[in-house]
Amino acid sequence: MIRRLCIIGVGLIGGSLARALRQAGYVQEIVGSSRRVEHLQEAVELGVIDRFDIDAARAVQGADMIVVCVPLGAMEQTFRSIAPTLAPDAVVTDAGSAKARVVAAARAALGARLSCFVPGHPIAGTEKSGVAASFAELYRNRKVILTPLAETDPAATARVQTMWETVGAQVQCMGVEHHDEVLAATSHLPHVLAFQMVDTLARMSDEDEIFRYAAGGFRDFTRIASSDPVMWRDICLANDRAVLLMLERYQQDLSRLAEAIRAGDGVELERVFRNAKAARDRHSER
Amino acid sequence: MIRRLCIIGVGLIGGSLARALRQAGYVQEIVGSSRRVEHLQEAVELGVIDRFDIDAARAVQGADMIVVCVPLGAMEQTFRSIAPTLAPDAVVTDAGSAKARVVAAARAALGARLSCFVPGHPIAGTEKSGVAASFAELYRNRKVILTPLAETDPAATARVQTMWETVGAQVQCMGVEHHDEVLAATSHLPHVLAFQMVDTLARMSDEDEIFRYAAGGFRDFTRIASSDPVMWRDICLANDRAVLLMLERYQQDLSRLAEAIRAGDGVELERVFRNAKAARDRHSER
Numbered sequence: 001m002i003r004r005l006c007i008i009g010v011g012l013i014g015g016s017l018a019r020a021l022r023q024a025g026y027v028q029e030i031v032g033s034s035r036r037v038e039h040l041q042e043a044v045e046l047g048v049i050d051r052f053d054i055d056a057a058r059a060v061q062g063a064d065m066i067v068v069c070v071p072l073g074a075m076e077q078t079f080r081s082i083a084p085t086l087a088p089d090a091v092v093t094d095a096g097s098a099k100a101r102v103v104a105a106a107r108a109a110l111g112a113r114l115s116c117f118v119p120g121h122p123i124a125g126t127e128k129s130g131v132a133a134s135f136a137e138l139y140r141n142r143k144v145i146l147t148p149l150a151e152t153d154p155a156a157t158a159r160v161q162t163m164w165e166t167v168g169a170q171v172q173c174m175g176v177e178h179h180d181e182v183l184a185a186t187s188h189l190p191h192v193l194a195f196q197m198v199d200t201l202a203r204m205s206d207e208d209e210i211f212r213y214a215a216g217g218f219r220d221f222t223r224i225a226s227s228d229p230v231m232w233r234d235i236c237l238a239n240d241r242a243v244l245l246m247l248e249r250y251q252q253d254l255s256r257l258a259e260a261i262r263a264g265d266g267v268e269l270e271r272v273f274r275n276a277k278a279a280r281d282r283h284s285e286r
Numbered sequence: 287m288i289r290r291l292c293i294i295g296v297g298l299i300g301g302s303l304a305r306a307l308r309q310a311g312y313v314q315e316i317v318g319s320s321r322r323v324e325h326l327q328e329a330v331e332l333g334v335i336d337r338f339d340i341d342a343a344r345a346v347q348g349a350d351m352i353v354v355c356v357p358l359g360a361m362e363q364t365f366r367s368i369a370p371t372l373a374p375d376a377v378v379t380d381a382g383s384a385k386a387r388v389v390a391a392a393r394a395a396l397g398a399r400l401s402c403f404v405p406g407h408p409i410a411g412t413e414k415s416g417v418a419a420s421f422a423e424l425y426r427n428r429k430v431i432l433t434p435l436a437e438t439d440p441a442a443t444a445r446v447q448t449m450w451e452t453v454g455a456q457v458q459c460m461g462v463e464h465h466d467e468v469l470a471a472t473s474h475l476p477h478v479l480a481f482q483m484v485d486t487l488a489r490m491s492d493e494d495e496i497f498r499y500a501a502g503g504f505r506d507f508t509r510i511a512s513s514d515p516v517m518w519r520d521i522c523l524a525n526d527r528a529v530l531l532m533l534e535r536y537q538q539d540l541s542r543l544a545e546a547i548r549a550g551d552g553v554e555l556e557r558v559f560r561n562a563k564a565a566r567d568r569h570s571e572r
Contacts, residue, residue, distance in 0.1 A: 123501045143499060185487055186500045190507040192543065193479055195562040200539045201471055202565035211569035213429060214472045215409045217510040221476045224503040225566045229559035236547050236555055247544045251537065253486045257478065258533045261522050269522055273515035276481040279488035280511045283497035 002027040002163065006063035008056050008078055010034050010043045012125060013095045014069035015134030018048050020167035023136045033059035043131045056081045063087060065163065068094040072234035075102050079109035086113055091156045093120045093163075097183060097231075098239035099147045099176045118160040119147045121179065122169065123187075127226040140168035147176045184242035189250060191232055192243065194225040288313040288449065292349035294342050294364055296320050296329045298411060299381045300355035301420030304334050306453035309422045319345035329417045343371045351449065354380040358520035362391035369396050377442045379406045379449075383469060383517075384525035385433045385462045404446040405433045407465065408455065409473075413512040426454035433462045470528035475536060477518055478529065480511040 005021060007014040010032040021027040032049035033056045034040050040052035053059040060066050060082045070078050075096060086092065092110070096102040099119050106117045124142040126133065144164040148157045161171045174182075201210055236243055260268040291307060293300040296318040307313040318335035319342045320326050326338035339345040346352050346368045356364050361382060372378070378396070382388040385405050392403045410428040412419065430450040434443045447457045460468075487496055522529055546554040 123499055125501070125503070127503070142501070145499070182492070182496055182499050185490065185496045186504050190483060190504055193483060193540070194507060195559045196540050196543050197476060197479060197536065198562035198566050199558045200536050202561055204471065206468070207565070210468055210471045211565070213409055213431070213468050214569070215411070215428070217411070217413070217513075218472050218476055219570060220506040220509050221480060222566050223506050225562045226570070227503075227559075227563070229556050229563055232559050233552050233555040237550055237552055240547050240550070244544060244547055247540070247547075250483065250486050251540065251544075254479070254482050254533070254537065257482050258530060258537075261526050261530055261533075264523055264526070266519050266523055269519040270515050272485045273481045273513075273518050275488055276484035276511045277513070277515055279493070279497070280484050280508050283500070284505060284512070 002065045004029045004031060004063040004065075006031045006033065006060045006066045007049065007069060008033045008059065008066065008082070009069035009071075009074075010039060010049060010052075010131050011069060012129050012131070012133045012138075013122065014067060015043060015046075015048045015131040016124075016136065016138035017067060017069075017095075017122075017167065018043075019134055019136040020139060021163070024166050026163070026166045027065075031059050031063060039131060046131060046134075048131055048134060057085045060090065061085050061087065064089050064091065065159070066090060066092045068092065068096075071231050072096050072098060072101055072238040073230075076105035076109050079106055083110050083113050086116070091116050091118065091159050093118045093146075093160045095120060095122055096238075097121060097187065097235045099179045101238035103147070103149065103176055114149070114151050115153045116156050117149070118152055118157050119149070119176065120160060120164075121145045121147075121183070122164070124169075127223050129228045129231070137168075139164065142169050144169045144171050145179055146171060146173045147179050148173060149176075180239050180242045181245075184239055184246045188235055188239055188243045189246045191224050191227060192236065192247065193250070194222050195232065198222050198225040288351045290315045290317060290349040290351075292317045292319065292346045292352045293335065293355060294319045294345065294352065294368070295355035295357075295360075296325060296335060296338075296417050297355060298415050298417070298419045298424075299408065300353060301329060301332075301334045301417040302410075302422065302424035303353060303355075303381075303408075303453065304329075305420055305422040306425060307449070310452050312449070312452045317345050317349060325417060332417060332420075334417055334420060342367045346373075346376065347371050348373055350375050350377065351445070352376055352378045354378065354382075357517050358382050358384060358387055358524040359516075361388050362395050365392055365395035369399050372399055372402070377402050377404065377445050379404045379432075379446045381406060381408055382524075383407060383473065383521050385465045387524035389433070389435065389462055400435070400437050401439045402442050403435070404438055404443050405435070405462065406446060406450075407431045407433075407469070408450070410455075413509050415514045415517070423454075425450065428455050430455040430457045431465055432457060432459045433465050434459060435462075466525050466528045467531075470525055470532045474521055474525055474529045475532045477510050477513060478522065478533065479536070480508050481518065484508050484511040
């Protein structure tokens with residue numbers, strides 16, 4: 001049971017967690033903090049949080065669970081603000097999509113309170129953002145990855161794990177580096193590819209006509225290109241090494257495929273397409 | 287009203303058209319032809335076709351509307367088979383995704399009957415294939431592009447247009463080359479990118495783990511990679527010039543994006559992502 005939950009950054013991710021914990025009866029009071037008062041007022045009106053304080057340092061006072069859901073670029077400043085005012089029994093976790101950068105920020109900014117920090121990443125979301133898009137079911141049957149540090153108090157990790165399980169998520173622990181590599185492959189690469197494809201098409205002279213003939217497959221393929229640009233800018237910058245590695249691998253494979261098209265090599269094309277379809281069908285059955 | 291409809295290649299596309307025309311009461315008899323008897327028997331059992339003939343030349347006899355839904359690589363052989371037995375009032379159309387190759391096949395194989403041929407392309411489909419996946423609503427509010435030739439009898443074009451409008455589609459005419467360029471951008475490029483991405487990930491050593499952490503965005507992005515490999519092999523080979531042009535343009539843009547990540551250029555990343563999101567949101571509202 002959480003006595004006082006503090007959500008810093010009350011958008012889709014933080015708002016959905018707040019809604020789900022309240023629905024589960026697992027939290028007594030929810031305090032929000034964000035950069036913009038309008039968003040916090042909206043969150044109160046929607047019943048997502050009970051009250052707010054625009055000042056994160058004050059917002060965390062007396063909270064036993066703090067979930068930091070700010071863009072990756074704002075993590076370090078947030079940690080620095082809250083470190084001095086954290087309650088003695090406070091546990092801090094986050095929802096950042098690239099863990100190495102968050103861990104570096106925490107090491108730099110949390111000081112003696114590092115042991116209460118549990119790096120986390122819920123593998124959930126939609127292309128929408130903002131508290132109005134939040135909903136209590138977002139984490140049901142989703143995975144949440146925790147990447148506890150050597151310094152992390154195991155009791156803190158256990159409390160974060162229980163919180164996520166309470167809202168229906170499956171929690172798994174792994175190393176920071178490994179998390180960033182896996183996510184570069186399954187999430188960061190497809191987002192970059194989709195953003196770039198829509199940008200490429202949007203800069204063509206017959207843009208309007210091109211989009212007019214886009215069918216359902218195109219809409220699904222590009223849905224993630226409607227995601228928040230600032231969030232994805234920060235993810236690319238924060239996980240640059242792993243993202244660049246995946247991009248390089250992908251570009252090489254794509255060049256080989258283009259070569260097969262140029263050469264009229266139907267055998268090679270069919271081999272790649274069959275392998276992709278088999279993998280996709282195999283894994284989407286689970 | 288169609289007296290006798292002949293569908294050659296009774297899968298998702300041809301089967302859905304047959305279902306929709308029957309539902310609309312716009313057809314008296316539906317004859318199917320395919321390479322495999324099992325598929326035709328299944329189509330009869332599902333009520334999609336009334337009867338079948340494995341021999342396309344016999345299947346088209348007495349039909350006033352013939353819709354050729356075979357893979358692009360099989361178009362020319364099909365046209366060659368049916369040309370001698372077409373009824374005097376027959377109209378022939380097709381559903382191929384790349385028109386230049388189909389038109390070349392028709393010119394080579396239809397001979398004196400070229401004037402009854404109306405090249406067509408319904409912009410509809412799902413990642414599934416086969417007659418069991420067909421459904422009458424597939425074409426409702428979808429676009430169908432016709433690319434009539436200089437030789438095409440305008441009355442034939444009108445009959446094909448009316449057929450598609452009867453099943454709820456919006457018909458537009460354009461030139462063959464232009465069709466192939468637009469489709470390379472909106473359909474062929476995303477399919478190639480999605481197939482290649484799943485193939486790239488499937489060949490990584492930690493494939494199983496990678497797919498385990500794939501979320502909803504990944505599933506949507508890769509849905510089209512579950513499409514029929516042979517069909518897409520044929521599309522890439524048939525529309526090679528336009529597909530290669532789009533791939534080249536995309537690869538250049540992607541390299542520039544990778545360069546921005548490498549340089550830590552957040553301004554450029556945000557510009558690309560914002561442009562993509564704006565275009566995607568703007569066009570998906572329609």
